[in-house]
Every structure is written in structure tokens, then in C-alpha cells.
Amino acid sequence: MKLYRARAYIYDEFIDPTSHNPLFPPTNTFIGWIIYDEYEVLKQTPKGFQINVFEERKFVLAGEGHRFAYPTKEAALASLKRRTKRRLEYAERNLKIANLILNNFDQLDGI
Numbered sequence: 225m226k227l228y229r230a231r232a233y234i235y236d237e238f239i240d241p242t243s244h245n246p247l248f249p250p251t252n253t254f255i256g257w258i259i260y261d262e263y264e265v266l267k268q269t270p271k272g273f274q275i276n277v278f279e280e281r282k283f284v285l286a287g288e289g290h291r292f293a294y295p296t297k298e299a300a301l302a303s304l305k306r307r308t309k310r311r312l313e314y315a316e317r318n319l320k321i322a323n324l325i326l327n328n329f330d331q332l333d334g335i
Contacts, residue, residue: 225265227275227284227293230304233257260300263293 234256263275272285275293285291294300325332 225268225273225295227263227265227273227295228297228300229261229263229293230297230300231259231261232304232308233259258301258304260297261293 263277265273266276266281267274270286272283272291274281274283276282277292282292284293290303294303
């Protein structure tokens with residue numbers, strides 16, 4: 225049995241147009257891939273699975289909810305979407321904090 229974890233790969237030039245990779249011509253179109261990492265189940269218990277991640281054993285819960293890897297690619301893709309939305313929420317919050325600090329820099333007290 226295998227478990228899957230999805231991750232997104234985005235071509236660097238889309239993020240930084242000044243980086244020129246000779247393998248890919250410059251473009252303004254989005255270039256990205258969804259990559260599914262496959263993990264072989266080493267041991268299965270009633271509560272979950274043991275898999276090998278970078279030569280370390282990792283326990284993955286069975287059932288519903290958040291986990292590191294999923295039994296289907298569809299569930300792994302749904303997890304990637306949730307993780308990406310969460311990353312965006314954190315980034316937006318950090319951007320608000322940074323803008324508050326910059327806009328009120330003269331009012332901040334030093335220690």
C-alpha cells in the first residue's frame with residue numbers, strides 16, 4: 225500500500241522574471257506542476273500507518289482529518305489546497321503587520 229503527499233512546483237521565472245534559465249525560454253505564462261510524493265507503508269496498525277520519510281520512520285494517522293500523507297491522490301491534492309490557503313492567510317497577516325510597522329514607524333518606541 226502507498227500513501228501520497230502533494231506539493232506544488234512553480235517555475236522560477238514566473239516568480240522572478242530576472243532569472244533566466246537556458247532550458248526554458250522567457251515567458252509570461254504560468255508554469256507549474258503538482259508533484260505527488262509516494263510513501264510505501266512499512267507497517268499498518270488500527271490507528272494508522274508507518275512510512276519512511278527521508279530515512280526516518282513517520283507515523284501517519286488513519287481516518288479523517290489532517291495528516292502528513294493520504295491514501296489517495298485526490299485527498300493529497302485537497303490537503304495541498306488547504307495548506308496553500310493557510311500559507312496565504314499567514315502571508316497576508318504578516319504583510320498587514322509589516323505595513324502597520326512601516327506606516328507607524330515614527331511612533332514606535334525603542335527599548
